Amino acid sequence: MPGQQILCVAEKPAIAKAVAQHLAGGRLQTRNVRGNQYVKNYQFTYNFPLWGDCDVIMTSVLGHLTGLDFDQRYRKWTSCPPSQLFEAPIQVTIDHDKKAIAENISQQARYSRILFIWTDCDREGEHIGTEVRNEALKGNPRIIVKRARFSNTEKNHVVQAARNPIDLDEHQANAVAARIELDLRIGAAFTRFQTLSLQNLSEKLENQLLSYGSCQFPTLGFVVDRYYRVRNFKPESFWLIKVMHKRENIKVNFNWRRVHLFDRAAVTILFEQCLDSKHAKVTKVQKKPTSKWRPLPLTTVELQMQGSRFLRMNSHEVMSVAEKLYQKGFISYPRTETDQFSRDFDLKALVRKQTQHNSWGQYAQGLLDGAFKQPRPGRNNDQAHPPIHPVIHAGDNALDANERKVYEFVTRRFLACCSEDAKGEASDIEIEWGPETFHAHGLVVLERNYLDVYVYDKWESSQQLPRYTLNETLEPTEANMTDGKTTPPTYLTEPELIGLMDANGIGTDATMAEHIQKIKDRHYAQSRSKAGGGRNQVQEFIPTVLGVALVEGYDNVGLDVSVSKPFLRKEMELKMKAICEGRKSRREVVDESLEQYREVFVKTQREIDALKRSVTKYVVNDGRE
Amino acid sequence: MSTHLASQLKSELFSRYSLVPSEQWLSDFLSGSRNPSHPLPSLTSTAHFRLLSTDFTTALSRRQGQLFPSTISDVHTKELVLQTDIPVQVLDIQDTSTSKWAQIEAIERVERGEEIRGREVIRNVPGVNDDDNGNGGEQARDSSSRPSAASSSNVPSDSKKGSTGPHKLLLQDAAGSKAWAFEMSRVERITIVNSNPPMPGAAAAQVPAEGIQIGCKLVLKKGTKVRRGLIMMTPASTTIMGGRVEIWDKKWRDGRKARLKQELERENAN
Numbered sequence: 001m002p003g004q005q006i007l008c009v010a011e012k013p014a015i016a017k018a019v020a021q022h023l024a025g026g027r028l029q030t031r032n033v034r035g036n037q038y039v040k041n042y043q044f045t046y047n048f049p050l051w052g053d054c055d056v057i058m059t060s061v062l063g064h065l066t067g068l069d070f071d072q073r074y075r076k077w078t079s080c081p082p083s084q085l086f087e088a089p090i091q092v093t094i095d096h097d098k099k100a101i102a103e104n105i106s107q108q109a110r111y112s113r114i115l116f117i118w119t120d121c122d123r124e125g126e127h128i129g130t131e132v133r134n135e136a137l138k139g140n141p142r143i144i145v146k147r148a149r150f151s152n153t154e155k156n157h158v159v160q161a162a163r164n165p166i167d168l169d170e171h172q173a174n175a176v177a178a179r180i181e182l183d184l185r186i187g188a189a190f191t192r193f194q195t196l197s198l199q200n201l202s203e204k205l206e207n208q209l210l211s212y213g214s215c216q217f218p219t220l221g222f223v224v225d226r227y228y229r230v231r232n233f234k235p236e237s238f239w240l241i242k243v244m245h246k247r248e249n250i251k252v253n254f255n256w257r258r259v260h261l262f263d264r265a266a267v268t269i270l271f272e273q274c275l276d277s278k279h280a281k282v283t284k285v286q287k288k289p290t291s292k293w294r295p296l297p298l299t300t301v302e303l304q305m306q307g308s309r310f311l312r313m314n315s316h317e318v319m320s321v322a323e324k325l326y327q328k329g330f331i332s333y334p335r336t337e338t339d340q341f342s343r344d345f346d347l348k349a350l351v352r353k354q355t356q357h358n359s360w361g362q363y364a365q366g367l368l369d370g371a372f373k374q375p376r377p378g379r380n381n382d383q384a385h386p387p388i389h390p391v392i393h394a395g396d397n398a399l400d401a402n403e404r405k406v407y408e409f410v411t412r413r414f415l416a417c418c419s420e421d422a423k424g425e426a427s428d429i430e431i432e433w434g435p436e437t438f439h440a441h442g443l444v445v446l447e448r449n450y451l452d453v454y455v456y457d458k459w460e461s462s463q464q465l466p467r468y469t470l471n472e473t474l475e476p477t478e479a480n481m482t483d484g485k486t487t488p489p490t491y492l493t494e495p496e497l498i499g500l501m502d503a504n505g506i507g508t509d510a511t512m513a514e515h516i517q518k519i520k521d522r523h524y525a526q527s528r529s530k531a532g533g534g535r536n537q538v539q540e541f542i543p544t545v546l547g548v549a550l551v552e553g554y555d556n557v558g559l560d561v562s563v564s565k566p567f568l569r570k571e572m573e574l575k576m577k578a579i580c581e582g583r584k585s586r587r588e589v590v591d592e593s594l595e596q597y598r599e600v601f602v603k604t605q606r607e608i609d610a611l612k613r614s615v616t617k618y619v620v621n622d623g624r625e
Numbered sequence: 626m627s628t629h630l631a632s633q634l635k636s637e638l639f640s641r642y643s644l645v646p647s648e649q650w651l652s653d654f655l656s657g658s659r660n661p662s663h664p665l666p667s668l669t670s671t672a673h674f675r676l677l678s679t680d681f682t683t684a685l686s687r688r689q690g691q692l693f694p695s696t697i698s699d700v701h702t703k704e705l706v707l708q709t710d711i712p713v714q715v716l717d718i719q720d721t722s723t724s725k726w727a728q729i730e731a732i733e734r735v736e737r738g739e740e741i742r743g744r745e746v747i748r749n750v751p752g753v754n755d756d757d758n759g760n761g762g763e764q765a766r767d768s769s770s771r772p773s774a775a776s777s778s779n780v781p782s783d784s785k786k787g788s789t790g791p792h793k794l795l796l797q798d799a800a801g802s803k804a805w806a807f808e809m810s811r812v813e814r815i816t817i818v819n820s821n822p823p824m825p826g827a828a829a830a831q832v833p834a835e836g837i838q839i840g841c842k843l844v845l846k847k848g849t850k851v852r853r854g855l856i857m858m859t860p861a862s863t864t865i866m867g868g869r870v871e872i873w874d875k876k877w878r879d880g881r882k883a884r885l886k887q888e889l890e891r892e893n894a895n
Contacts, residue, residue, distance in 0.1 A: 225748070229730070234893045236724045263721040263793060266807050269853050272703075435809060486724050499750030560738065567744050
């Protein structure tokens with residue numbers, strides 16, 4: 001039907017603008033939205049293959065349109081016992097400052113035949129899509145709903161997305177709805193309960209909100225656990241045997257196969273046996289090619305981990321900069337678990353866009369001239385987005401300092417993926433001396449390849465090894481029995497914390513940085529620079545007295561249900577996944593998880609003294625019982 | 626009671642298992658046996674099996690040739706070779722490759738229930754520590770040795786499968802003399818396993834027979850070398866018969882963490 005109207009809604013104004021500009025091809029009209037200064041309505045015409053020539057209104061929301069809250073009468077903290085919040089009636093609400101945007105949507109929907117949703121393609125985006133849909137239906141109950149699938153705002157990509165609409169994924173939206181409800185009920189019940197119970201134990205806590213989140217707490221749990229491991233550490237001595245052999249003027253150090261032992265008598269006796277045997281025999285001489293693998297394509301977790309290691313920014317900062325770069329169209333969607341590029345992805349075209357850059361342009365050109373290699377595929381594919389990659393060239397003056405750092409990391413990583421592994425030759429010599437075995441290792445780096453662009457990895461040649469012949473006998477030049485002491489673990493750094501959250505299945509790539517930020521905001525943990533610095537000034541986490549009190553308190557309530565351990569949250573995350581895959585319904589998951597947490601809640605109520613004692617011990621009495 | 630049977634049994638036990646029971650034990654066994662007319666091979670197996678859970682200092686004969694030589698623990702004797710097979714029982718086992726602190730942590734992980742399926746907590750993520758952070762202790766430039774073996778954030782390969790040693794064992798002969806032995810090369814069954822605490826409601830004494838338990842019986846074969854008072858064990862020189870003495874093992878296991886802690890304190894007080 002010619003002249004029909006399509007309403008397109010993106011998640012953020014910047015995306016709406018970018019998409020509108022690409023599709024409109026220059027003939028764009030901008031209209032203000034009454035009641036909101038950030039959101040605009042862009043008007044243009046476009047020919048959709050499925051729908052023909054259409055008038056298009058492209059607008060956006062500002063993230064979530066709706067929120068969830070308890071019915072009015074349960075909102076005050078003193079209105080009911082916190083345990084009732086597990087069942088109290090809830091309602092969908094629209095924030096006061098989102099009302100104008102919601103109005104805009106339902107208004108525009110009235111004149112539109114089709115609603116085309118352009119929210120980000122991840123779970124949250126899918127849920128926001130349903131929120132938009134619900135508003136649109138209010139204005140036009142017969143509107144047809146479609147969705148665009150896109151991972152970056154580059155023109156061709158956007159056009160492709162526009163021409164190939166898909167449907168909203170109800171499963172993903174339901175997973176988010178489940179999460180929102182669980183976070184609300186569990187968060188509110190525990191927060192109210194623990195704040196009210198513990199607040200009056202000390203004037204230091206008088207007006208403090210002791211918030212609780214089912215992902216925050218295990219995150220804090222890791223910080224506290226590592227803190228205690230460091231504090232409880234006691235060094236121990238160990239002993240080892242070192243052998244040195246001089247040949248061709250090179251001093252070759254041989255390492256003991258047993259590495260070291262914690263029993264001095266045993267090592268002394270073994271060493272004596274070696275000394276009894278005047279000569280050692282060469283039992284292995286091996287030279288073989290070796291390589292250092294180029295990195296895997298970039299995922300969000302990797303970006304956060306490596307970003308906080310190398311870029312002197314914490315993960316939260318890295319993610320918000322990455323988000324900005326995405327909105328401006330420089331990189332692809334930064335929330336992805338995918339670490340493999342699909343076969344038909346045009347990687348060379350992306351490399352071509354980098355050939356003009358000051359720092360790595362030449363390297364990129366080298367790839368195009370023949371050095372290009374298909375990236376290594378990882379094992380993960382979230383089916384929604386490709387690995388994070390640079391989309392267009394970014395001149396240095398288009399970006400601020402932090403953006404430049406992140407863009408550089410993403411680009412160098414991308415170019416490294418498309419390069420050869422670094423190649424070298426490894427020599428291994430093994431000798432048997434008495435009953436013991438020792439080995440020496442040498443490395444010669446022959447081709448740096450990807451290392452030339454990916455400056456974050458190190459691989460260096462060691463001293464060249466002299467020639468040895470299999471079965472020859474030799475007399476060690478020097479042999480000693482020496483000792484050492486074990487060293488303590490270090491406090492958790494942010495990359496480690498992200499790694500732990502990922503390994504233990506808590507937090508999605510999208511939320512990890514937020515949870516880490518949350519425990520800092522709530523004064524449960526602090527970050528400080530590692531003592532002794534080093535080049536990179538990585539931050540390490542120390543729990544506050546309050547953080548320690550809460551974790552220890554909950555551990556004392558009962559270990560089998562301790563909320564500072566990851567398994568409860570991990571199970572919840574797995575259930576979210578089950579909803580997305582259609583294996584479980586939203587209702588099932590909400591009921592099951594609420595049951596689990598309610599049990600914990602009841603137990604906590606019964607054993608509230610354990611929590612009180614812990615807070616008294618740490619917050620009131622500075623650590624004394 | 627047939628003395629002929631008794632002497633036949635004695636001879637079988639010696640030739641098959643290098644075990645010589647005491648007269649008292651032998652007569653108790655035969656008189657308690659419900660059907661002494663069982664064929665000799667099965668009687669021998671049964672006797673062997675029973676001996677595995679006895680205290681060797683009472684169940685075995687103390688005749689010469691079955692005992693440690695008197696100088697076995699002498700640090701001044703550079704080398705001594707055992708002239709006969711010697712049956713012994715294990716009184717203690719230690720892992721010399723792992724720090725006590727790491728062993729204590731491993732025990733605590735089991736106590737916290739973190740080794741139960743579905744409740745595992747991963748506490749170490751490889752590859753995220755600063756490369757230029759040289760950990761004190763020993764760090765060889767050569768990448769084939771364990772890079773941070775000296776740093777204690779490493780977990781021993783303990784957990785469910787058990788420690789890989791090398792281990793030191795305290796052995797006791799039929800006369801009650803004790804001597805230390807060292808696992809020179811890997812002897813498969815010698816391992817310490819931290820078992821999970823029983824699930825609430827589960828049958829009590831379901832201790833899995835994994836690894837070496839206290840009271841375990843083994844035979845040090847003729848030809849076994851002893852260096853400066855330390856018996857050198859290899860797969861070829863040792864026969865592990867198995868078994869345990871339940872009350873000793875339970876006591877050892879219950880007190881292990883406290884012992885490790887005490888030793889650690891003592892070491893650090895110096």
